[in-house]
Amino acid sequence: xxxxxxxxxxxxxxxxxxxxxxxxxxxxxxxxxxxxxxxxxxxxxxxxxxxxxxxxxxxxxxxxxxxxxxxxxxxxxxxxxxxxxxxxxxxxxxxxxxxxxxxxxxxxxxxxxxxxxxxxxxxxxxxxxxxxxxxxxxxxxxxxxxxxxxxxxxxxxxxxxxxxxxxxxxxxxxxxxxxxxxxxxxxxxxxxxxxxxxxxxxxxxxxxxxxxxxxxxxxxxxxxxxxxxxxxxxxxxxxxxxxxxxxxxxxxxxxxxxxxxxxxxxxxxxxxxxxxxxxxxxxxxxxxxxxxxxxxxxxxxxxxxxxxxxxxxxxxxxxxxxxxxxxxxxxxxxxxxxxxxxxxxxxxxxxxxxxxxxxxxxxxxxxxxxxxxxxxxxxxxxxxxxxxxxxxxxxxxxxxxxxxxxxxxxxxxxxxxxxxxxxxxxxxxxxxxxxxxxxxxx
Numbered sequence: 001x002x003x004x005x006x007x008x009x010x011x012x013x014x015x016x017x018x019x020x021x022x023x024x025x026x027x028x029x030x031x032x033x034x035x036x037x038x039x040x041x042x043x044x045x046x047x048x049x050x051x052x053x054x055x056x057x058x059x060x061x062x063x064x065x066x067x068x069x070x071x072x073x074x075x076x077x078x079x080x081x082x083x084x085x086x087x088x089x090x091x092x093x094x095x096x097x098x099x100x101x102x103x104x105x106x107x108x109x110x111x112x113x114x115x116x117x118x119x120x121x122x123x124x125x126x127x128x129x130x131x132x133x134x135x136x137x138x139x140x141x142x143x144x145x146x147x148x149x150x151x152x153x154x155x156x157x158x159x160x161x162x163x164x165x166x167x168x169x170x171x172x173x174x175x176x177x178x179x180x181x182x183x184x185x186x187x188x189x190x191x192x193x194x195x196x197x198x199x200x201x202x203x204x205x206x207x208x209x210x211x212x213x214x215x216x217x218x219x220x221x222x223x224x225x226x227x228x229x230x231x232x233x234x235x236x237x238x239x240x241x242x243x244x245x246x247x248x249x250x251x252x253x254x255x256x257x258x259x260x261x262x263x264x265x266x267x268x269x270x271x272x273x274x275x276x277x278x279x280x281x282x283x284x285x286x287x288x289x290x291x292x293x294x295x296x297x298x299x300x301x302x303x304x305x306x307x308x309x310x311x312x313x314x315x316x317x318x319x320x321x322x323x324x325x326x327x328x329x330x331x332x333x334x335x336x337x338x339x340x341x342x343x344x345x346x347x348x349x350x351x352x353x354x355x356x357x358x359x360x361x362x363x364x365x366x367x368x369x370x371x372x373x374x375x376x377x378x379x380x381x382x383x384x385x386x387x388x389x390x391x392x393x394x395x396x397x398x399x400x401x402x403x404x405x406x407x408x409x410x411x412x413x414x415x416x417x418x419x420x421x422x423x424x425x426x427x428x429x430x431x432x433x434x435x436x437x438x439x440x441x442x
Contacts (some may be wrong), residue, residue: 001341003321005332008363018414019374021366022384022401025419027408029263029396031229042236043223047084050238051221060155062220063148065097068112069175070233070316070393071162071241081160082125082198083224092158093120093126095150097184099191100349101277102318102343105133112277115316127212130410131187132329137212143197144269145182145209146190147217155222155376158246161239163251163260164223167282167292171203174209175281177248182209188349195350198403199294207245218249224251227376229260231393240341261288264302264408268379271388275323276314280356283323284310285392291326291397293347293355306379307372311365311431313337320348327359329368333430335361355424364429388423395441397437399423402431 036042038192062085066078078094085092094113102108102193102426112121113127119269120127133146134153151157161184163176173179182205183191184235197205213219222244228234235254239247247253248277275283284291310327312334313319323339324330335358347355388399400408402420409416 001339002336003338003340003397003405004013004334005361007332008361011370011375016370017372017403019370019381020421022374022386022403023420023422024388024399024401025405026397026399026417026421027405028415029260029398030413030415032150032234032258033230033261034228035228035232035234036236037077039233041352043077043238044079044084046236047081047221047223050240052240052379054088057085057088059400060090060220061240062090062092062156062158063151063154064092064094064158064374065151065160065180065185066094066116066118067161067180068096068098068101068109068115068277069162069164069281070276071225072227072233075122077225078118078160078235079123081158082123085158086125091274093128093150093154094123095127095148096129096162096303097148099183099186100346101224101282101320103339104131104188104345106350108318108342110316112316115318118413119136131189133187133225136216139208139212141205143205144190144193145212146186146193148185149185151185152217153277154218157219158220158223161225163223163248163264164255165252165287166202166290167280167286168199169202171206172249173203173207173245174252174253175197175246176252177224178206178210179259180192181213182206185213190348195303196222197304198351210245210248214244219244220405222247226251226255226258227393228258230396232256233439255371259287262303262395262427263414264387264404266385267387267404268306268376269309269369269375269386270303270312271309271369271372272392273388274312274314275310275321275391276317277320277322278316278390279316279393280323282326283313283317283321286328286396288392293323293325293350295350309368309372310334310359311368318342320346320363320381322355324358325355329372330359330361331365331368332361332363360361364425365431371425
């Protein structure tokens with residue numbers, strides 16, 4: 001459902017003539033850059049080392065889960081797992097395990113996988129999408145637990161997922177293998193039932209659901225992976241069913257250590273080029289911005305941020321603009337490009353419908369940035385502390401205002417790349433020079 005929002009006209013903002021977009025300096029934030037070089041070989045070696053009975057797979061129909069989170073080299077990772085299973089004479093197939101994402105439909109979820117290059121033709125194995133589920137148990141509070149029917153009726157399930165801090169709660173198990181079991185594999189109906197408990201219950205209920213599943217479902221093994229601050233894979237581990245929870249916990253601790261964050265703790269204005277489900281479950285990562293949809297107060301202390309501007313949604317998100325509610329200002333083009341039915345489906349499922357709110361929007365990028373600056377109270381506009389990033393998963397090279405650079409330039413984990421320079425907008429007011437290059441990773 002795309003909405004044709006009207007242009008903004010006739011809005012008079014007093015004092016706008018005093019506002020200027022500051023000159024920017026491109027800096028490099030330095031993090032631990034260690035990563036896995038040969039991903040296929042690493043996966044094969046971990047599977048061969050950790051899985052003690054490869055003969056068991058011969059002739060078995062093995063279901064491999066694929067989520068909606070953006071994972072670098074996801075097609076390579078999935079294909080390598082499937083190829084190793086085929087080398088053991090198994091018959092692997094893939095299913096989307098992403099709760100209500102993709103509009104809560106099998107077609108939408110297949111489309112997300114295709115967008116990641118994961119199809120029957122490219123993987124060499126069937127991709128089977130269905131929203132049909134079976135109930136395999138219930139939590140101690142009576143919440144029913146569901147699993148994708150195709151997965152549950154297979155001979156074995158491979159739980160494959162990225163492990164990372166969650167966007168709405170804290171616990172020993174957050175966004176990883178346990179959550180894929182509790183919610184991703186539960187499809188739309190199961191995700192809806194689980195989320196009715198509220199995020200305050202997730203730290204306890206996610207591992208409870210996973211433990212029940214591991215006892216009742218035909219789990220073959222788990223594959224967990226972690227990305228570093230440069231959006232590259234720095235860890236991939238395999239585990240037998242009885243060790244999945246331990247692996248999930250250990251990888252989460254590593255993921256928190258390797259998470260890219262800002263090298264400063266306060267901002268007047270943050271400008272984000274794009275949000276998206278391939279970047280974070282909430283479009284932008286609250287572990288970076290401090291803007292979360294849930295009630296966990298720990299996020300509020302991550303970054304002292306006055307105003308946030310969001311300029312667009314990634315193509316890989318298929319118009320799912322979840323997270324746009326956290327913007328103080330966005331643009332007309334961004335609002336028109338969001339499929340609000342997907343946003344509402346996703347957030348109604350999670351029960352966090354405050355995330356469905358629509359922000360103020362401007363007619364173009366330039367106006368949105370100016371409006372955000374103007375709306376910062378008690379700030380000297382000539383000394384605005386502003387940062388500009390592509391998205392919350394690409395933070396090694398960013399732009400900061402001259403005033404912010406002056407405050408952080410002596411840090412050892414900051415390098416000057418270029419600048420100062422002006423942000424350049426086209427004749428319609430849309431940003432055309434970012435001054436940011438995250439393409440080489442380091």
